[in-house]
Each structure stands twice: as structure tokens, then as C-alpha cells.
Amino acid sequence: MIARFAAVIALLLAGGVAAQQETETATGAVLRGLDKISGNVVDIELPAGRTVQFDRLSITLTECRYPAGNPSGNAYAGLQITETGREGVVFSGWMIASAPALSAMEHARYDVWVMRCTTS
Numbered sequence: 001m002i003a004r005f006a007a008v009i010a011l012l013l014a015g016g017v018a019a020q021q022e023t024e025t026a027t028g029a030v031l032r033g034l035d036k037i038s039g040n041v042v043d044i045e046l047p048a049g050r051t052v053q054f055d056r057l058s059i060t061l062t063e064c065r066y067p068a069g070n071p072s073g074n075a076y077a078g079l080q081i082t083e084t085g086r087e088g089v090v091f092s093g094w095m096i097a098s099a100p101a102l103s104a105m106e107h108a109r110y111d112v113w114v115m116r117c118t119t120s
Contacts, residue, residue, distance in 0.1 A: 022068040026117030029064035029077045033057070034111040045118065056084045057110055064117040074098045077114040081105060 028047040033054040034040070044059065046052050051060040062078035075097040081090045091105035091112070100113040 023065040023076070024068050024071075026064040026066055026071065026075075026119050028118040029061050029075060030115040030118060031059065031061075031077070031079075032113055032115050033059075036109055036111065043115065054112070055110070057090070057112070058082045058084070059112060064114075066117045071117060071119045075114050075117040077117070079112070079114075081112060083107075 026048070028045065028050075031044045031046060033042045033044055035055055040055075042054060044052055044054060046059065046061045048061050048063055051058055053059075058081065060080045062080060064078070065076045067073040077095050077097075078093070079095055080092045082088075083090050090107060093103055095103050095105075095112075095114045097114040097116060105112050
């Protein structure tokens with residue numbers, strides 16, 4: 001229990017250091033979607049400000065950021081995800097490519113995570 005608590009604190013501290021790092025805004029992002037029932041895995045290229053459909057999910061990318069001068073570095077993507085037939089938002093917030101479990105979408109059927117930002 002104490003080891004797990006220490007690991008969470010270490011992740012939060014690492015996230016705080018990363019949050020202080022200077023970033024640049026990308027033109028889009030590459031996400032990966034998984035349907036846990038069918039096993040279907042899809043890479044989704046999404047421009048900032050746009051919405052795409054992944055099965056029953058509507059995924060909107062509000063912004064993607066990466067470390068200044070390093071577009072292939074750790075991506076931080078602001079996402080809003082809704083599901084057809086379900087009221088409210090399934091996920092709204094920032095997902096971090098290097099720590100997908102830190103801010104994950106909780107869904108019984110689908111997983112979505114950030115792979116990288118795109119700059120062109």
C-alpha cells in the first residue's frame with residue numbers, strides 16, 4: 001500500500017515538472033482507439049478543433065501540446081469524448097502520451113489514448 005502511494009506521488013511530481021516545461025501547440029494529434037469487445041484497434045489522426053467518430057464515440061481534440069523544439073516528444077492532448085445514446089461526457093480533460101493511466105477514460109467497452117502530436 002505504501003509503495004503504491006509512493007508511486008502515485010512520484011507520478012504526480014513528474015507530471016508537475018513536465019507541466020512547467022515550455023510547450024508548443026501542434027496542429028493535431030494521433031490517437032489510438034480500442035474496442036475491447038471486437039479487439040478492433042484504430043489509429044485516428046485528428047486535427048485540432050475537429051471531431052471524429054470512433055464506433056459509438058465522438059472524439060473532439062481541443063489542443064495538442066509537445067515539449068518546445070521536440071515534436072516527437074511527450075504529447076499532451078485535450079480531449080472531449082461523448083458516446084451516442086449516453087447523456088453527458090464520457091471524458092473531458094488532458095491525456096498524456098507517456099502516462100496513459102494517469103488521466104484515462106473510464107469505459108467498459110472502449111479505450112482511447114494519445115500516441116503523439118502532429119505538426120503538419
